[in-house]
Amino acid sequence: MVRRSKMIVKTNTAGEKDAVIFESANTPEELLNKCSLFGRMTLKPGCRVGYHQHVGDIESYYIISGKGIYTCEGVKTEVGDGDMAYCRNGEFHDLICTGEENLVVMTLIVLDK
Numbered sequence: 223m224v225r226r227s228k229m230i231v232k233t234n235t236a237g238e239k240d241a242v243i244f245e246s247a248n249t250p251e252e253l254l255n256k257c258s259l260f261g262r263m264t265l266k267p268g269c270r271v272g273y274h275q276h277v278g279d280i281e282s283y284y285i286i287s288g289k290g291i292y293t294c295e296g297v298k299t300e301v302g303d304g305d306m307a308y309c310r311n312g313e314f315h316d317l318i319c320t321g322e323e324n325l326v327v328m329t330l331i332v333l334d335k
Contacts, residue, residue, distance in 0.1 A: 289321030
């Protein structure tokens with residue numbers, strides 16, 4: 223099956239005022255209710271996801287293009303094309319676009335039951 227992704231623009235993510243563009247690739251049902259999100263996320267320069275905690279799930283980011291700072295449990299790491307970031311169940315994390323171009327990321331949230 224082939225279809226267009228569903229685009230969602232979220233504002234005030236995790237208490238932040240910035241807009242994050244999500245393009246959902248699959249529904250949770252298509253992911254057999256084992257994942258709550260799989261898709262592409264785009265952050266414009268200066269935009270951030272916001273520092274938040276994962277409870278009952280884990281999240282992976284794969285950086286497609288752009289530059290940013292990924293913070294997990296207070297540790298800041300520069301990220302760019304080809305980098306992978308991972309947040310475990312119970313941990314806090316954040317991502318901000320620090321480059322002059324959009325930060326484009328594939329994101330996957332897997333339920334940890």
